[in-house]
Amino acid sequence: MAYEFKIVRRVEFSETDMAGIVHYSNFFRYMEAAEHAFFRSLGFSVVTNQVDPPVGWPRVHAECDYREPLRFEDEIEVHMSVTEKRSKSLKYDFVFRKLNSSPPAEVARGSLTVVCVTHHLGKMTATAIPRNIAEKIEVTPGRAS
Amino acid sequence: MAYEFKIVRRVEFSETDMAGIVHYSNFFRYMEAAEHAFFRSLGFSVVTNQVDPPVGWPRVHAECDYREPLRFEDEIEVHMSVTEKRSKSLKYDFVFRKLNSSPPAEVARGSLTVVCVTHHLGKMTATAIPRNIAEKIEVTPGRAS
Amino acid sequence: MAYEFKIVRRVEFSETDMAGIVHYSNFFRYMEAAEHAFFRSLGFSVVTNQVDPPVGWPRVHAECDYREPLRFEDEIEVHMSVTEKRSKSLKYDFVFRKLNSSPPAEVARGSLTVVCVTHHLGKMTATAIPRNIAEKIEVTPGRAS
Amino acid sequence: MAYEFKIVRRVEFSETDMAGIVHYSNFFRYMEAAEHAFFRSLGFSVVTNQVDPPVGWPRVHAECDYREPLRFEDEIEVHMSVTEKRSKSLKYDFVFRKLNSSPPAEVARGSLTVVCVTHHLGKMTATAIPRNIAEKIEVTPGRAS
Numbered sequence: 001m002a003y004e005f006k007i008v009r010r011v012e013f014s015e016t017d018m019a020g021i022v023h024y025s026n027f028f029r030y031m032e033a034a035e036h037a038f039f040r041s042l043g044f045s046v047v048t049n050q051v052d053p054p055v056g057w058p059r060v061h062a063e064c065d066y067r068e069p070l071r072f073e074d075e076i077e078v079h080m081s082v083t084e085k086r087s088k089s090l091k092y093d094f095v096f097r098k099l100n101s102s103p104p105a106e107v108a109r110g111s112l113t114v115v116c117v118t119h120h121l122g123k124m125t126a127t128a129i130p131r132n133i134a135e136k137i138e139v140t141p142g143r144a145s
Numbered sequence: 146m147a148y149e150f151k152i153v154r155r156v157e158f159s160e161t162d163m164a165g166i167v168h169y170s171n172f173f174r175y176m177e178a179a180e181h182a183f184f185r186s187l188g189f190s191v192v193t194n195q196v197d198p199p200v201g202w203p204r205v206h207a208e209c210d211y212r213e214p215l216r217f218e219d220e221i222e223v224h225m226s227v228t229e230k231r232s233k234s235l236k237y238d239f240v241f242r243k244l245n246s247s248p249p250a251e252v253a254r255g256s257l258t259v260v261c262v263t264h265h266l267g268k269m270t271a272t273a274i275p276r277n278i279a280e281k282i283e284v285t286p287g288r289a290s
Numbered sequence: 291m292a293y294e295f296k297i298v299r300r301v302e303f304s305e306t307d308m309a310g311i312v313h314y315s316n317f318f319r320y321m322e323a324a325e326h327a328f329f330r331s332l333g334f335s336v337v338t339n340q341v342d343p344p345v346g347w348p349r350v351h352a353e354c355d356y357r358e359p360l361r362f363e364d365e366i367e368v369h370m371s372v373t374e375k376r377s378k379s380l381k382y383d384f385v386f387r388k389l390n391s392s393p394p395a396e397v398a399r400g401s402l403t404v405v406c407v408t409h410h411l412g413k414m415t416a417t418a419i420p421r422n423i424a425e426k427i428e429v430t431p432g433r434a435s
Numbered sequence: 436m437a438y439e440f441k442i443v444r445r446v447e448f449s450e451t452d453m454a455g456i457v458h459y460s461n462f463f464r465y466m467e468a469a470e471h472a473f474f475r476s477l478g479f480s481v482v483t484n485q486v487d488p489p490v491g492w493p494r495v496h497a498e499c500d501y502r503e504p505l506r507f508e509d510e511i512e513v514h515m516s517v518t519e520k521r522s523k524s525l526k527y528d529f530v531f532r533k534l535n536s537s538p539p540a541e542v543a544r545g546s547l548t549v550v551c552v553t554h555h556l557g558k559m560t561a562t563a564i565p566r567n568i569a570e571k572i573e574v575t576p577g578r579a580s
Binding site for chain 2: 322326363
C-alpha cells in the first residue's frame with residue numbers, strides 16, 4: 001500500500017506569464033501530474049480500463065497557497081500525500097519545492113479532493129472506489145483520515 | 146466605487162479535457178479574466194502604468210469548489226465580488242453559473258487572495274495598494290472586510 | 291451558404307508568456323475559436339449530434355506566420371475564410387488584426403486543414419462531410435478550391 | 436557543435452481535449468520544449484544572460500503535419516534537427532514518434548523558424564545570433580542550409 005509520491009519537473013516557457021513567473025493555474029496541472037504518476041506507481045492508469053465499469057476522478061475541491069514564485073527552468077519537486085480516504089473520495093496534499101535553490105525551498109502547498117465516479121448517459125455518479133484500487137492506497141501515517 | 150463585476154463567456158474546445166468537461170485548472174483562468182475585466186471597468190489595466198512605480202498582483206491563495214461540470218459551448222457567467230480589502234491585499238469571491246440551463250445553475254464557487262507588489266531586481270515586495278486604485282474598490286456590502 | 295467569419299477577442303493574461311507577448315501556440319487556439327464560431331453561425335456545433343453518425347474534425351495541417359507580437363489586453367480580430375472544400379476535408383485561412391492600433395494592423399496569418407471523421411472503437415476514419423453541413427459551406431469567391 | 440536533440444515525455448491529462456486526444460496546439464509546446472532542452476544541452480538557457488545584451492527568440496513561422504493522434508500517457512519522442520542557420524535566424528525540423536507502439540510510430544512532423552532579437556523600449560529588433568551561441572550550432576549534415 002502506498003500513501004505518497006514525488007515527481008520532479010522543470011518549468012517550461014509556455015507555463016510562464018508576462019509577470020515572468022509560472023501562471024498560478026499551472027500549479028493545479030502540476031498537482032494532477034503528481035496524482036497521475038502516483039496512480040501509475042500503483043499499476044493503474046487514472047483513466048483505467050482495469051476496473052469495470054470504468055471510473056473517473058473529477059475534482060470537487062482544489063486549493064493552493066503560494067509562497068514564492070517559480071520561474072522558467074526552475075526544477076521543482078511536487079510531493080503528494082494521501083491525507084483522507086473515504087469510500088467514494090480521496091484527498092491529497094501537495095508540497096512544492098524548488099530544487100535549484102540552496103537549500104531547496106518550499107514554494108507552495110496545495111490540496112485536491114477527488115471523487116470516484118462512473119459515467120452513464122453523460123451524467124457522472126459518485127461510486128465506491130473499486131476494491132483493487134482502494135486496497136493499494138492508504139492514508140499518510142500520522143494523518144487522521 | 147465598485148465591488149463586483151460579471152463576465153459571460155462560452156467554453157472553448159481547447160479548455161476541455163478527455164473527460165469531456167472543462168479542465169478544473171481553467172476555472173482559475175476564468176476567475177482571473179473576471180478580475181481583469183473588473184479592473185478595466187474601473188479604468189485601470191491590471192498591468193497598469195497608471196501608477197508609479199508599476200505594481201503587480203500575484204496570488205497568495207486560490208481555491209475552487211466544483212459542483213457540476215462545464216462542457217464545450219456552455220455559456221457561463223462568472224460573478225466576482227470583493228470580499229476583503231486590506232492595505233496591501235484584496236480577496237475576491239467568485240460564483241460560476243451555467244446560463245444555458247433552465248434555470249441557470251450554479252456550477253462552482255471560488256476565491257482568490259491577491260497581494261499588491263512592486264518589482265525590484267527580480268524580487269517582489271508587498272506594497273500598499275496605490276491610492277487611485279484603492280479609492281475605487283470597496284468591499285461588497287454585507288461582507289465583513 | 292457561407293465562406294467566412296470574424297471574431298473579436300481580447301488577449302488574456304494567461305495567454306502571455308515571460309517574453310511579455312502572446313505565446314505562439316495560442317494563435318492556434320484563436321484559429322479554432324473562429325472556426326467553431328463559424329460553425330455555430332451555420333446552426334451547427336462542431337461536436338454536433340445533428341448528424342448521424344457524429345463526426346469529428348481533427349487537424350491534419352496547421353501553420354502560422356507571425357509578423358508582430360500581441361500583448362495583454364490587445365483587441366484582436368480573427369478573420370477566417372474557407373479556401374478549400376473537398377469531399378472529406380476543408381481548408382481555412384486566417385488573418386489576425388490588432389484592432390487597438392491605428393490603423394488596425396495585420397499581425398499574423400495562419401491556416402488549418404481539417405478532415406471529417408467518424409469514430410469507431412477508438413479509431414478515426416475519414417468520411418464524407420455530411421450533406422447538411424457541406425451544403426452550407428462554400429469556398430471564398432475568387433479562391434480556387 | 437550540435438545539430439539535433441531528442442526529448443522523451445509522457446502525454447499529460449491536461450494536454451488532451453474532449454476528442455480524447457492531445458489538442459493540436461500542444462504539439463507546438465512540445466516543439467518548444469525540445470528546442471529549449473537543445474539550448475540547455477549547449478550550456479545555454481534560451482533566456483540567457485550569458486550574452487550581452489540579452490536576446491530573445493520569437494517565432495516567425497510554425498507548422499505541423501498530424502498523421503496519428505496522441506493520447507493520455509502515450510510516451511513520445513520529439514526529435515529536433517537544425518535545418519537552416521542564417522545570421523539572424525534558425526529553422527528547426529521536428530519528428531514526433533510514439534514510443535509505446537510497436538514498432539514506434541511517427542505521428543507528426545513540424546517546423547519552427549525563429550529569429551534572434553534584442554528588446555529595446557518594448558520593441559524587438561532582429562540581431563545577429565551572438566557568436567558564442569552561433570559557434571555551437573550547426574546544420575544537420577546532408578541538409579542544405
